[in-house]
Amino acid sequence: MRAAIFRGAFAIQVEQIPDAALLEPTDAVVQITHACICGTDLWPYRGQGPYQPGWQIGHEWMGIVQDIGSEVRTIKRGDRVIASYDFCDGTCEFCLQGLDSACVQGGLWGFGHEGGQAEAIRACFADATLVVVPPEVEGDEALLKAILPLTDVMAAGHHAAVSANVRAGGRVAVIGDGAVGLCATLAARRLGAEQIIVLGHQPQRLALARQFGATDIITSNGDEAVQQALEMTQGGAQAVLECVGAKETIQMAVTLSRPGGTVGFVGAPHGQEVPLGHMFSSNIGLRGGLAPARAYLPELLAEVLAGRLDPSSVLDRTVSLAEVAAGYAAMDQRQAIKVMVRP
Amino acid sequence: MRAAIFRGAFAIQVEQIPDAALLEPTDAVVQITHACICGTDLWPYRGQGPYQPGWQIGHEWMGIVQDIGSEVRTIKRGDRVIASYDFCDGTCEFCLQGLDSACVQGGLWGFGHEGGQAEAIRACFADATLVVVPPEVEGDEALLKAILPLTDVMAAGHHAAVSANVRAGGRVAVIGDGAVGLCATLAARRLGAEQIIVLGHQPQRLALARQFGATDIITSNGDEAVQQALEMTQGGAQAVLECVGAKETIQMAVTLSRPGGTVGFVGAPHGQEVPLGHMFSSNIGLRGGLAPARAYLPELLAEVLAGRLDPSSVLDRTVSLAEVAAGYAAMDQRQAIKVMVRP
Numbered sequence A, B: 001m002r003a004a005i006f007r008g009a010f011a012i013q014v015e016q017i018p019d020a021a022l023l024e025p026t027d028a029v030v031q032i033t034h035a036c037i038c039g040t041d042l043w044p045y046r047g048q049g050p051y052q053p054g055w056q057i058g059h060e061w062m063g064i065v066q067d068i069g070s071e072v073r074t075i076k077r078g079d080r081v082i083a084s085y086d087f088c089d090g091t092c093e094f095c096l097q098g099l100d101s102a103c104v105q106g107g108l109w110g111f112g113h114e115g116g117q118a119e120a121i122r123a124c125f126a127d128a129t130l131v132v133v134p135p136e137v138e139g140d141e142a143l144l145k146a147i148l149p150l151t152d153v154m155a156a157g158h159h160a161a162v163s164a165n166v167r168a169g170g171r172v173a174v175i176g177d178g179a180v181g182l183c184a185t186l187a188a189r190r191l192g193a194e195q196i197i198v199l200g201h202q203p204q205r206l207a208l209a210r211q212f213g214a215t216d217i218i219t220s221n222g223d224e225a226v227q228q229a230l231e232m233t234q235g236g237a238q239a240v241l242e243c244v245g246a247k248e249t250i251q252m253a254v255t256l257s258r259p260g261g262t263v264g265f266v267g268a269p270h271g272q273e274v275p276l277g278h279m280f281s282s283n284i285g286l287r288g289g290l291a292p293a294r295a296y297l298p299e300l301l302a303e304v305l306a307g308r309l310d311p312s313s314v315l316d317r318t319v320s321l322a323e324v325a326a327g328y329a330a331m332d333q334r335q336a337i338k339v340m341v342r343p
Helices: A039-045 A141-151 A153-163 A179-190 A203-212 A222-232 A247-255 A276-282 A293-305 A321-332 B039-045 B141-151 B153-163 B179-190 B203-212 B222-232 B247-255 B276-282 B293-305 B321-332
Strands: A002-008 A011-016 A028-037 A061-068 A080-083 A120-123 A130-133 A171-175 A195-199 A216-218 A237-242 A257-265 A285-288 A317-320 A339-342 B002-008 B011-016 B028-037 B061-068 B080-083 B120-123 B130-133 B171-175 B195-199 B216-218 B237-242 B257-265 B285-288 B317-320 B339-342
Touching (some): A002 A321, A028 A080, A028 A321, A039 A321, A061 A141, A080 A293, A141 A293, A153 A237, A153 A285, A171 A179, A171 A247, A179 A195, A179 A203, A195 A222, A203 A216, A216 A222, A222 A247, A237 A247, A247 A257, A247 A276, A257 A276, A317 A321, A321 A339, B028 B141, B028 B321, B039 B321, B061 B120, B080 B141, B130 B293, B141 B293, B153 B237, B153 B285, B153 B293, B171 B179, B203 B216, B222 B247, B237 B247, B247 B276
Parallel strands (some): A171 A195, A195 A216, A237 A257, B237 B257, B317 B339
Antiparallel strands (some): A028 A061, A028 A120, A061 A080, A285 B285, B002 B011, B028 B061, B080 B130
16 A cells, blocks of 8 residues: 655655554554644654654544454444544543543554555554544535544644633633644634634734634734733733744743633643743643543534534645645645645 | 831841821721741741842731721621731632732732731731631630631642642642641642652651651652652652742652643742643643632631641741741741741
8 A cells, every 4th residue: 555654854755565454453444535744744844853764654534444353342344433643542541531642552643653644554442542433424525624633633722722721701812823723713712712812923824713713813923912912801811722832932821821821732842941930920820732632532523513613724735645745845835734635 | 016027138127116007998907916937938038039128027917806997897896817928809800710819909918018927917908808717716726826827838738739630539749848838738638639648858847747648758859759759659640739849849740740630839939941841741730829828718717617627737836026036047947847926
């Protein structure tokens, strides 16, 4: 079968690899119909982090079950399934409390495991990892495209909002206008926020933020942006959704929080610095991290199927598997927010 | 009247100042019967921070109401009242949500305002700031001594436990064996923690930690302490109560948290560094700060009066107001955990 392979910085190649096959009795083999390129995939693409040449890449995917191991109980051949970016055993302490991202046997697709930018994939812990999508969606490409972001970016945006305790009627600030920031905006609206200020710089993305529920937009930087946000919120946002992870944006997130507020951070953090003194004097909390996307999937899938949630617009370009390298280049050059791959 | 005045590093003097008197119709004048020296008072005592010579000092006190302003409604002459370390208006957004430490008109006793290590005090916003203690306590010095720490250190310990989501049956680590760490231990036990590990270095304080509910003690430092805590908890504590505020202890608090856990931090933080990457990968939250002590007072007072909470042992020395300088020296030299002052 064909799969995207990381060969070094700026070198994603589609190569022939052995067909996906069952290894464990708890595995399923899934034919991938839809996958995505993630902002996280751009790190190895840009030569950052310890991604090794030869590894498969891609952790966002869904498809049709081709085969199941002898111990798989909840999934059957022909089912459409979606996976979260992380696989998990479903039985450990952390899975049982809904924190699959900390699963003791878990991991991320790619990163030395099977990757999602491929024609098919061996899905380990199939009962725990895969969620069945009802057959009514078949043929409804708009609906399938709305479901696909639940694998990662929509879960991350939701996690930011949940971690920051977004409440109905509250004032929310979203830092970042990438796919996660846009999904966080959608999540904040869904949870009933009254004011949603999005801080970003890309006009097209900010226009989408408006569609997703942003009530105010801030395009300035640093202290000026913080001052604007403090004025707009009359003293700070109760919930700040940090969707970038830069040292400056984490600082900004704390600084524009209202006393007693919470920063939900889902941008992988660079650096270690946080304005701890301000957190202390104003009782501002900081919580977040890798989203427990598998735990969120059933709730968010039901919302999409009910027509109450539609993050599909973050997928603004589609490529075939053969064209995947062009998809990486488009995201790297910010010509696309997020690219869908159709193997 | 006589009051403790800060005159510079290591110079706390009892001086004659004008009698406490009503200034605003919302004031009360309280004759102070019991006060404390706080670990925080040691900062100016040691020449740290911006405390100005001539300022009164002391923010932990209770006493008997001598006079009330014309607009005071809930307090009357002769009432025994206790104040939290912070005064507050009781009407602002933050007071109404139980975060009096962020009151828009609030502040701390001392720090340029009236101080509690004195014969009497003008208490502003009397209706909001003061809590009436029922008259049955009069003459019961043991009970009064159990109530007094609610002004600050017991509230701080409780805030650490609440901020860290201490739950019945949970595994808790308390960093610090000072008065706040000891009160945090008591708070964790009261909230039903099953395992309470206290990290500290002073044998006498650690013995008191055992009395207060510690199930395990760790006296080693740094990585060794973290390793011991991780082993004892089989992978980390769900709630870590950081009661020191040093850069190393904040690092330690995050590192010995269990995935999905929370650090409740109430030690005023030094430095800005936090292991953000570990917080991110393991979804560890950080929340805390200045305790909303006024909001906690009614609940904690009821517990003390019912005999279910007794932090009095943290007050291991008593001095008269005239002897207050000796009290500071005893705390500075760690000859006392916490000193009670009887004006």
